[in-house]
Amino acid sequence: MNESNIPDHKEPELRIAGLVQESIVDGPGLRLVVFAQGCPHRCRGCHNPHTHSYEGGITVSIDAITNAIIQNPLLDGVTLSGGEPFLQAEGFAELAARVKAMGLHVMTYTGYIYETIVAGLNRHDGWRSLLDNTDVLVDGPFVLKQRSLSLRYRGSSNQRLIDVKQSGRAGQAICIF
Numbered sequence: 635m636n637e638s639n640i641p642d643h644k645e646p647e648l649r650i651a652g653l654v655q656e657s658i659v660d661g662p663g664l665r666l667v668v669f670a671q672g673c674p675h676r677c678r679g680c681h682n683p684h685t686h687s688y689e690g691g692i693t694v695s696i697d698a699i700t701n702a703i704i705q706n707p708l709l710d711g712v713t714l715s716g717g718e719p720f721l722q723a724e725g726f727a728e729l730a731a732r733v734k735a736m737g738l739h740v741m742t743y744t745g746y747i748y749e750t751i752v753a754g755l756n757r758h759d760g761w762r763s764l765l766d767n768t769d770v771l772v773d774g775p776f777v778l779k780q781r782s783l784s785l786r787y788r789g790s791s792n793q794r795l796i797d798v799k800q801s802g803r804a805g806q807a808i809c810i811f
Contacts, residue, residue: 646696648725651685651717653694653702656709661741661770661787663710666703670717670726675745679778681789685717696729703733711739711769720744720751723760730767741787742768745775748796748807770810771796786811 651669654660660667669682671691676683684690703709712733719726719742730740742764744751748771755762765771772787773794780790787795800808 646725646728647693648696648699648722648729649688649691649693651682651691653699655702655706657713659787660713660715661711662739664706664708665711665713665739665741666699666706666709667713667715668699668726668729669715670719670722672721673717673745674721675718675775677745677776677778679781680776682716691717696725696732699729700732703736703738709738711741714740714742714768716743716745718745720746720758720761720764723758723764725760727760727763727767730764734767739770740768741770741772743772746773748773748794748801765798768798771798773807 648668649671651671653669654667657665657667669685671685672688673686676686703712714726714730730742733740751761751765755765773796774792777790777792780792782791785791794807795810797808797810
């Protein structure tokens with residue numbers, strides 16, 4: 635076989651705004667948090683406005699993130715935040731699948747609502763896999779007028795914490811609390 639016939643193998647990558655190695659506020663237990671770079675929602679009052687640009691952030695391999703997770707045996711899970719993880723659904727789905735294979739919990743934040751994601755599962759590459767590998771989905775845009783500091787794991791009262799597995803079985807969003 636000639637060298638020109640060998641396909642280029644590119645390690646899967648994500649464009650991220652950053653990582654938090656240990657967080658206790660972005661989901662249950664001790665978590666590694668991955669902030670996606672790029673967001674179409676651009677919510678007024680967003681906690682992470684630096685994640686909005688599609689050109690910002692850094693490109694990092696999924697292997698590098700996986701290795702960071704492996705290096706911390708105290709982690710209970712990984713949170714995929716944003717920006718918007720569903721814009722890079724295939725890469726985040728792969729990362730989420732690796733996290734699940736390690737026996738860890740996956741929580742995904744999105745500015746889309748659950749029903750929009752379910753309706754788009756067959757139209758958007760990676761959406762089904764990312765949703766299937768998510769335990770808890772925090773859905774909906776941040777709404778400044780509905781902001782509350784007393785809400786667990788979310789910024790505004792319109793956002794829901796959805797049990798993805800139960801919701802799939804029920805055919806509708808099942809909120810955790």
